[in-house]
Amino acid sequence: MGKIPLASGLRTLFTVLGALMLATLLYTIFTDGLPFRKELLTPWMAATLVDFYINIVPFSVWIAYKESNWISSLLWIIFLVCFGSITTSAYIVLQFVKLSSQECSQDPMYYVLLRHPHKNDAEPKGKISFVAMLRIIFSILGVVMLGTLVYTLVTDGSPFRTELLTPWMVATLVDFYINVTALAVWVAYKESSWICAVLWIILLICFGSITTCVYIVCQLLQISIQDHAYLVLVPHGDRAENKYKGLSGEAT
Template sequence: MVTAASIGVSVKTLFIVLFCVLTASFAHLFIFGDYISCFDIHSRWLILITADFTSFAVVIGAWISYKESSWIVAVVLVSTMYLFGSLVSLGYILTQFYKLSHEEYVKDPLYFVLARRQKRDVSGGSSVVAARVIFSVLGCLVLGVLIYTLILELSPSYIKYFASCFVTTAIDMNIYVVTFSVWIAYKESSWASALFWIVLLVCFRGVALCAYLVLELSYLSPHQPASLIILNATNRETSVVQPSNSFNSLLWNT
């Protein structure tokens, strides 16, 4: 029988492996490659990758801002993410895993990694509407860049523009895909639905992620905080109800 603790350990192990792989890739790029070539503005495909990366970074950044009580810490983390990509986000996620107590691992480790450590007031209404608008616009922009790039450059000739950093860039982007795939699998109650969205994420990356977020936001009423889309349906119901027993008290007070 698969337990919550075993799932938590598996996910943590996966992120440790990904962190090591990306660290080795960055080290190889800085030592033997040409890091500056990653910013060649003449590559249209680089613009597409930047658009995809921005959509991933905005979502991760929003989650970090939700988690952190200090906006300064959140700004520093999001800023460094643009220099070191998913290396920062993986490090942050692993830090949240290492903060878990044994009881939290047994209860629901993914919930405690995703949720705030302390209860704070959150606003609904305008935040839900604003989030819908932001991710709708972001998704349309990434889709527009994708279509523009495919029309003007049908072959993957972008490799010639930044060949020395192509492997690192590909690893970095695919780690984001894996990260959000784990989150979608956690959120979806049906494996068929989870697989459907993961396939879309692999194929369309930022466009699919924004579409998924807008869909999830559409399930929230204007009176609920937009941050509820982080959690799955079960944890979402727990989080909006005042704690009445020891388990719910643990959810609020950890």
């Protein structure tokens, strides 16, 4: 019973957040002009953009996994890079809209996070371990963001200065934290303890993509390099390939 309101609640939440970001974007363009101006690219704006785009990488990887062909994946990722959390919200809402009432009543997060079980879930065979590759990628991204943060603090001082809050900085922060909300929902789903979930979410809010990368690497370390990388999407105690196929079998 409780899972159907969860699905509709998340669908409504991301519809509202997407509309909020669209309104913020249009308002900022109308009141402050286009963002492609050299004077806007202050050191802290540059650091915020690095933070923002590193946080987009997990969504891009998820979309590439979810979509059935590379053309649709590429289009969604291009929209994600160009429009940020508007695309994130639209894509998440679309995944919830696709759910049947039966899927909502079983486990909506499984069906949203994981690719349809009738599609080819097998990763390409060969020497490449996607789990190992993702561990390396997100470790590097986390170090890049940590270096960017330390460098900007040393060279430009504290970010808590009113002159830094330009209209486009505010819009970028709104964009950034809507994506953080999506990541926070995933973290809350993944964690078995609400205390752990709250702690991770607080770290996400405070340290952005550094926490995102650390969390993803931690989750990847909990599965074997021989495992399917999509297992990182679900709680560690569940085996996605078994449970998801079981849910699919009940639905057929």
